[in-house]
Every structure is written in structure tokens, then in C-alpha cells.
Amino acid sequence: MQETTPQLPENEPWENGWAPDTSRAPGTRRLWLAGGLAIATIVACATAIAVNRNATEEPSAKAESPSPVDDGPGLLSFASPSASTKSAPGTKSLPSSGRTTASASASATPPHDKAGHKASAKPSKSPGSSGSSGSSGSSGSDGGSHGSKTPSAWKSMRSVNYPDRYWHVSGDYVKLDPVGSASARRDATFKVVRGLANASCYSFATADGTYLRHRNFVLRSERNDGSSLFKQDATFCARASMYSGAVMLESVNYPGRFLRHQNFQLKLDAYQNSNQYWADSAFKLVDGLA
Numbered sequence: 001m002q003e004t005t006p007q008l009p010e011n012e013p014w015e016n017g018w019a020p021d022t023s024r025a026p027g028t029r030r031l032w033l034a035g036g037l038a039i040a041t042i043v044a045c046a047t048a049i050a051v052n053r054n055a056t057e058e059p060s061a062k063a064e065s066p067s068p069v070d071d072g073p074g075l076l077s078f079a080s081p082s083a084s085t086k087s088a089p090g091t092k093s094l095p096s097s098g099r100t101t102a103s104a105s106a107s108a109t110p111p112h113d114k115a116g117h118k119a120s121a122k123p124s125k126s127p128g129s130s131g132s133s134g135s136s137g138s139s140g141s142d143g144g145s146h147g148s149k150t151p152s153a154w155k156s157m158r159s160v161n162y163p164d165r166y167w168h169v170s171g172d173y174v175k176l177d178p179v180g181s182a183s184a185r186r187d188a189t190f191k192v193v194r195g196l197a198n199a200s201c202y203s204f205a206t207a208d209g210t211y212l213r214h215r216n217f218v219l220r221s222e223r224n225d226g227s228s229l230f231k232q233d234a235t236f237c238a239r240a241s242m243y244s245g246a247v248m249l250e251s252v253n254y255p256g257r258f259l260r261h262q263n264f265q266l267k268l269d270a271y272q273n274s275n276q277y278w279a280d281s282a283f284k285l286v287d288g289l290a
Contacts, residue, residue, distance in 0.1 A: 154288035155192050157204075159261060160243050161279040166289065167212075167266060174212055174219040174266040185289035192285070196224070196231035198252050203234045207290070214251060219259060219266035246282040259283075 157167040159176055168177040168188040179188045186207060195201035196211070204212040210221045213234035224230055232253035239248040239258070249259045257268040260281035271277070 153191050153193070154189050154290070155285050156188050156190070156287070156289045157283045158286050160241075160246050160282035160284060162261075162264075165264070167283070169206060169212075169221045172220050172222070174221065176261040176264040176266065179289060182290075189288035189290040195235035195237070195252065197228070197235040198237070201235050201237035201252055202249075203236070214254075214259075214268045217257070217268040219268070241282040242278040243282045246284045248281045249283070 159165045162176060164178050165176045166179055166188040167174055167190070168179055168184060170177065170187070177184070177188070179185050190204040190206060190212065193203050193205055196203045206212070206221055208221075210223050211230075211234040212219055213222055213230060214220075215222070215233065222230075224234070233251075235252040236249040236259065237252055239250050241248050251257045251259075251268050254268060257270050258281045259266055260269045260277065261267075262269065262280065269277070269281070
């Protein structure tokens with residue numbers, strides 16, 4: 001007997017009830033899906049390219065902030081108060097002179113010899129100072145060759161915490177004294193000139209032709225011997241004070257040391273972050289008493 005292979009009847013559903021769709025070619029749905037995905041990808045890439053091109057063509061909205069301008073050196077002056085500095089209790093806000101105040105952590109002072117000076121000392125640029133050094137004064141009894149002898153150049157230095165006392169030359173030393181007599185007023189009046197060692201700073205000449213300089217950190221009056229050391233010792237840079245209308249005076253060859261009075265004696269003292277130091281080292285430049 002011949003055996004035959006059973007075949008499924010045509011056009012009849014499978015056992016699960018699904019009948020094949022013979023109206024379209026196999027795989028058509030997959031082709032449509034692939035085509036749609038390709039088109040979406042192309043559209044997304046074109047959109048991203050257009051966005052990036054627009055972003056690179058837009059001008060930058062940020063403008064460079066202008067650099068601070070240094071007006072250069074001049075006679076001692078006081079600018080508008082600085083809002084970034086904390087004022088001492090009971091005082092007005094700090095005036096800004098265009099230069100920064102000295103750091104509280106001042107560098108250690110080099111050792112002195114018996115004369116109180118280092119022979120190899122060189123002028124140091126103080127923080128915030130500008131301008132070139134090298135304006136030298138003349139030695140002699142004419143009080144220096146800086147500027148003409150005009151009334152505006154002759155000034156007196158008044159203490160902030162002792163407003164009845166002024167810088168006063170007494171026995172070659174500079175002290176903080178009350179002045180009453182004509183001779184005392186004359187000895188308390190100085191000609192403010194450009195610094196002998198740094199033209200952006202200041203030196204103080206007397207009517208007798210001497211200059212104020214520090215020796216052993218004590219301020220005194222001496223004649224200019226023309227040496228580099230003398231010019232450095234007689235040059236002081238104005239710094240902003242904690243008191244409105246006042247300045248602090250920093251040594252050009254010992255940065256971090258400022259002129260202050262102690263026991264009514266003018267001396268160079270290392271910066272201290274204290275109310276007493278701020279008051280003792282603050283002085284106001286006023287019209288000459290003589």
C-alpha cells in the first residue's frame with residue numbers, strides 16, 4: 001500500500017486561528033518602518049546642524065570690563081571713599097588713594113648695622129605703587145630742586161588722634177608736639193616734593209634745606225648727602241588710611257613699615273592690625289603753619 005504525506009488544506013486557518021495574509025508581499029511592514037526611521041534621523045541631524053550654525057554666528061553679549069586707570073603720581077590727594085574697606089569704629093569710611101593698603105602680614109625687616117642701615121638696601125616697590133624710581137634731589141641748603149617754592153607746596157602734618165599736635169623738628173628728631181611760637185610753627189612746616197628715590201612717592205624738606213629721613217627706624221632731620229641710602233630713607237609712599245581725609249606713609253626701602261607716633265616720637269613701625277596702630281599712623285596734610 002502506497003504511503004502519502006498529509007498536507008494542510010488550502011485557505012484554512014492554522015490551529016491558533018490565524019490565517020496568513022496573501023494580499024501583500026512578505027516584509028513590507030518592516031520596510032516601511034525602516035524608511036520612516038531613516039527619514040526621522042535625517043530630519044534630526046539637519047535640525048541640529050542648523051541650530052549649531054545659528055549659535056556660532058551670534059555675537060558675544062559679554063563686553064570686556066575696562067581696566068583701572070592709574071592717574072599717576074602727584075601731591076598727596078584724597079579720593080572718594082572705598083566701599084571694600086572696613087572702617088574703624090566711630091570713623092568715616094576709608095578714602096581710596098588709588099593704591100592698596102599694606103598687608104597685615106608684612107615681611108620681616110632686614111637686620112641693621114650699628115648705623116641702623118643696610119649698605120646694600122635697595123628700594124622695593126610697595127604693593128599697589130606705580131611709576132618709575134629715580135627722581136633725585138640736590139644736596140645743599142636750598143631745600144631740594146623739586147618744584148618752585150609756592151605756598152601750596154609747604155604743608156604741615158597733623159595727627160588724627162591728637163589734632164592739636166603736628167610733626168615738629170626738635171633737636172634733629174621729629175616729634176609730635178603742639179606748636180605755638182613762630183619758630184615752632186616754622187619747624188612744623190615742610191615742603192612736600194616728589195620722592196628722592198621714587199617719583200611716585202614723597203619726600204619732606206625743611207626750610208633749612210634738610211630732609212626728613214629714618215635712621216634706626218626713628219624719623220629725624222638731616223642734610224642730603226647724595227647717597228642712594230639717604231634717598232631711600234627719605235622717601236615715603238602714601239597709602240589709604242582708616243580715617244577719612246588722612247593718609248599712612250610707608251617706607252620705600254622697608255615695605256610694611258609705616259610712620260607712626262609712639263610717646264609722641266615719630267618712628268617707623270611694622271604694620272599692626274589694631275585700632276591703636278591705625279590711629280597713631282594716620283596723619284592729615286594741612287596748610288603750612290608758617
